[in-house]
Amino acid sequence: MANFSKSTGPRFSVDVYQNEYLPDGGREVNAIVTVTATGGGTTGRLPAPTAAVVIMVDCSGSMDYPPTKMRNAREATAAAIDTVRDGVAFAVVAGTHKAVEIFPGEGRPVPADPASRARAKDALRRLSPGGGTAIGTWLRLADRLLASSDVAIRHGILLTDGRNEHETPEELRAALDACAGRFTCDARGVGTDWEVKEVTGIASALLGTADIVADPSELTADFTRMMEHAMGKEVADVALRLWTPQGAEVRFVKQVAPTVEDLTDRRVAAGPRAGDYPTGSWGDESRDYHVCVRVPAAGIGQEMLAARVGLVLPDSGEGSPAPLRPGLVRAVWTDDMAASTAINPQVAHYTGQAELAQVIQQGLDARKAGDWSGATAKLGRAVQLASASGNEDTAKLLSKVVDVVDARTGTVRLKAKVAEADEMTLETRSTKTVRVKK
Template sequence: MANFSKSPVPRFSVDVYQNEFLPEGGREVNAIVTVASTGGGTSGGAPLRGSSASASAPGAAVVIMVDCSGSMDYPATKMRHARDATSAAIDTLRDGVEFAVVGGTHRAVETYPGGGRLAVADGRTRAEAKSALRRLTAGGGTAIGTWLTLADRLLAASSGDIRHGILLTDGRNEHESPEALRSALSAVTGRFTCDARGVGTDWEVKEVTGIASALLGTADIVADPAGLAADFTGMMENAMGKGVADVTLRLWTPVGVEIGFVKQVAPTVTDLTDRRTEAGPRAGDYPTGSWGDESRDYHICVWVPRANIGQEMLAARASLIVPAPGGGAPDVLSQGLIRAVWTDDMAASTSINPQVAHYTGQAELAHVIQQGLDARKLGDIDGATAKLGRAVQLAAVSGNADTAKLLSKVVDVVDAATGTVRLKAKVAEADEMTLETRSTKTVRVKK
């Protein structure tokens, strides 16, 4: 492990966990790369106030996108809770952060401050913004692509490094085509990060999670609108805790080495393989978004050329980089090495690294939950039972108690160890949507 951070905060470290030993002719190398950032402020910390705020924190800009479609009036308290949640998020902004509020229907409208600009958070602008929230009323359709496009235009005017969105919807994206949403999402990907939330149970899980995944944010359900204020506060606290933006995982591989896949596996499963951008000879960059004080795990699989017993090679070098001011060579924050060593020691070459084994199971857990729920919706009882039974088994083995609890609301568990379950005859829609939305959340490997 090496650390090359040029700035006192934050500091990044990279640790590699793998079994580097391969049998003669073996090609597949798997490694878990743990990235930790420390000293950059607390993710989830209290917002800064006063003159020291701008000096001690990076420049940031946030746009809050609030669904104002007609369905937000059913029940009538839903819109009130959304306004209260937005107000709570505004109160959580630290002084000096640029911000705006967008009301979203079949079009996007600047609620505050207006004029195609961002406000700068202080006592006066917070009060003005909360007063402007009274203009948020329900009426109209849902075209989320227009909300994202307006948020991008507003955030583009900011000079801050951290650019973030918070998006709330309660319904399906019915007033623009799926192609229009995909096009808008593609246009803003890499320009800002975004947390997405679905309130109630009338929204589409794959739409909300797809937005959050593309924009390297979090997705969740808030089944009861009364929980919005606490959730918005938590999201904004997390955004205010980010200390460095646009961090990239760069993989360099020697001649003859192929990338199998690159996945974030903790705290959630996100496949980054197709997000690669070329970065010079035999190097590719994978986006990781913004960082505060936190740790994430990545599963990297590479295929090396076949070799004989006793040979060894560098299979890949994983580096954390950030763009340099002025467009120069990027800063290397930290790096780790992935190795391959060929041996005739059968015990060494067949041993599976505990971290690799754990996260392989966690990735499978997320996959079989999605397969099981899809099968259940299609009426495939046997297929759903088999997949969700396997999910129960994987959750039990890995100690993922939160996912196990969510699964128990969809199936009756007969034997967790063998994955023997029965589908429940009646399942609350909120329980099924919660399981689907949170299926990618993982637990860290047991030490």
């Protein structure tokens, strides 16, 4: 185990789980890297002004159907504002086919205190639905507001109830590219008239969470939880640093818990044979990453360091960022068949969880395309994987889309009628995983 701590904030540790043994000529090395932060988050030791948050509320015309939806959104945003810690800077943006800063209206967030919270909630009461939806403009305004605050942790919360119909997918992609690495963002879809891939794509690009709130009356509880989670973050811009030796290549780096997120293409060069993969902001929490490295072939009895895995924390103002002492991924070639064919339990578990997320998406896509046999096969495999891994939450969501005949073998029948909210919930939450039982 490797450890690293800053004078304030969480203490990080890295653990590596793998089967290091390869057969003669074997080349692929897999490892699960568990990163844990302790002593930060809920302790609230860091001074509040190190964080800022912008809440983006959909105010398009569709928020008027039913009329209670806008009221629920206002109440949820007010509850989130009440959850902002004293001193944390915050702002509120009303989003339609344009973005308007409705609070504080000064071009930058202001610190939370009883007076500013009261002013913000007064501004919320004046919100009314009307207009279209151009989410990229909301994100760009949030970015400008957050950039105006001299803080370490920059966070956004975005609520939408409809499709992004007033800008092109390319415009939204450009906005996400411009905002990536500048702030994290949690995204929520309320009701069932929004596009799952848009909302999950926003959260993925900005290293936040995505979820559905099918019943608008549940927004207040969800917004409160989201803001409490955001208030627990104490270190931003943490990167996973991976070094590999000459002749080795990184096949992929994926976050596999608490959700599946492929980080492979987000690599930023960090010196000879090293690269940094963004992980966003951290409080008190633990996450798992699957690292796969292809090494040069070698003979029986040889061994090598396949990779070093560590963390890089942002500069605290006391010099350059110091990397965490790394965890080591090893490769040892053996003629012991039992040793070289054994699959590490952590690697096996998360390989299954990543496949589970993939086959759910493929199954739902096949169902939408009318490919019932393909959908049955993929969703049946999903039921089998969810059952075998103990992912009970996903198993329950699957049972609303298919009738399970035998979970062990993955034998299912597609339901003829599925509530839209149930299908969207399964798709939105398909990447949520369960931790391996140690």
